[in-house]
Amino acid sequence: MTMKKKTLLVFLxxxxxxxxxxxxxxxxxxxxxxQNPPGTSVTAAYxxxxxxxxxxxxxEISCGCSREASLHVIEMKEDSDSMAMREVASMAVPSGASLxxxxxxxxxxxxxLSGDIKESVVLELRFxxxxxxxxxxxxxxxRAAQKRTHPH
Amino acid sequence: xxxxxxxxxxxxxxxxxxxxxxxxxxxxxxxxxGDSYSRPAFDFSLTDxxxxxxxxxxxxxxxxxxxxxxxxxxxxCPTTLxxxxxxxxxxxxxxxxxxxxxxDPERDTVxxxxxxxxxxxxxxVGLTGPEQAIKRINDACGTLYSKEQEASEDDYLVIHSPAVxxxxxxxxxxxxxxxxxxxxxxxADDVKRLLL
Numbered sequence: 001m002t003m004k005k006k007t008l009l010v011f012l013x014x015x016x017x018x019x020x021x022x023x024x025x026x027x028x029x030x031x032x033x034x035q036n037p038p039g040t041s042v043t044a045a046y047x048x049x050x051x052x053x054x055x056x057x058x059x060e061i062s063c064g065c066s067r068e069a070s071l072h073v074i075e076m077k078e079d080s081d082s083m084a085m086r087e088v089a090s091m092a093v094p095s096g097a098s099l100x101x102x103x104x105x106x107x108x109x110x111x112x113l114s115g116d117i118k119e120s121v122v123l124e125l126r127f128x129x130x131x132x133x134x135x136x137x138x139x140x141x142x143r144a145a146q147k148r149t150h151p152h
Numbered sequence: 153x154x155x156x157x158x159x160x161x162x163x164x165x166x167x168x169x170x171x172x173x174x175x176x177x178x179x180x181x182x183x184x185x186g187d188s189y190s191r192p193a194f195d196f197s198l199t200d201x202x203x204x205x206x207x208x209x210x211x212x213x214x215x216x217x218x219x220x221x222x223x224x225x226x227x228x229c230p231t232t233l234x235x236x237x238x239x240x241x242x243x244x245x246x247x248x249x250x251x252x253x254x255x256d257p258e259r260d261t262v263x264x265x266x267x268x269x270x271x272x273x274x275x276x277v278g279l280t281g282p283e284q285a286i287k288r289i290n291d292a293c294g295t296l297y298s299k300e301q302e303a304s305e306d307d308y309l310v311i312h313s314p315a316v317x318x319x320x321x322x323x324x325x326x327x328x329x330x331x332x333x334x335x336x337x338x339x340a341d342d343v344k345r346l347l348l
Binding site for chain 2: 146
């Protein structure tokens with residue numbers, strides 16, 4: 001390999017790495033996915049997104065494990081004591097704040113699972129700023145999920 | 153005058169007893185974690201996830217935690233079922249039971265519930281049955297449910313109550329735990345108290 005080619009590769013590396021470096025501000029903590037009960041092909045993913053940088057917005061999420069991944073918020077219907085989930089196109093992650101995706105709250109809905117999920121899945125997040133984050137989320141059984149959300 | 157003495161004294165005694173009983177009941181109510189939700193005793197019959205008939209009146213004397221949901225529900229139903237499983241473990245008394253009534257009987261057949269329910273806890277009972285029966289139970293609990301409009305034919309979600317209703321040993325709905333009160337230790341304490 002000539003010196004020229006090496007320089008070009010180094011240059012290319014930095015060029016490709018640049019968007020990653022820019023997204024360094026935003027981070028994902030404690031991701032996990034609820035193990036889907038037998039016979040079902042739908043579940044939810046949870047995490048905390050922390051943003052020390054400027055205002056940003058989660059605009060897309062995907063998982064190789066499912067046909068569809070969408071962002072959902074929960075709304076109470078005051079008149080009937082019932083609850084509905086509503087799909088949203090994006091979720092704001094304001095500067096210096098964190099966005100908690102948690103059971104019974106805003107969450108990622110995974111629909112059309114390609115099979116029973118085991119151990120862990122990889123979630124790909126894309127933000128308005130262009131930042132992309134890939135996280136490995138452990139798959140938790142109901143008991144493990146209870147421990148995670150209601151530690152004793 | 154003398155003949156009025158006894159009835160008057162008796163009335164005073166009865167009044168005092170009532171005042172103390174009411175006072176005791178009220179102080180008791182205040183200590184429950186769940187929201188007071190007195191609804192008259194009711195009964196229903198559905199089919200459980202092991203394909204057996206289930207009537208609420210067959211479980212008089214037990215404390216029943218009742219929850220609505222559907223198996224295609226990605227977030228709140230499995231969260232609540234996991235929580236109810238923990239409550240049953242914490243109470244550790246088989247006079248405590250948890251039932252999950254589907255609001256989607258069309259898709260949630262006995263065999264589907266049979267796959268789904270034991271995943272959460274071996275003592276949770278999944279129930280399905282005719283639409284009308286399920287509607288009546290929702291009415292008795294004072295809640296509504298409906299299929300979500302926008303979704304496609306088989307990928308729909310069902311809007312329903314996330315609350316857990318506590319049916320007392322006499323078959324009446326005594327307490328209600330709204331979504332923000334689905335706390336396993338505190339619900340378990342209420343159940344234990346009612347089973348004393």
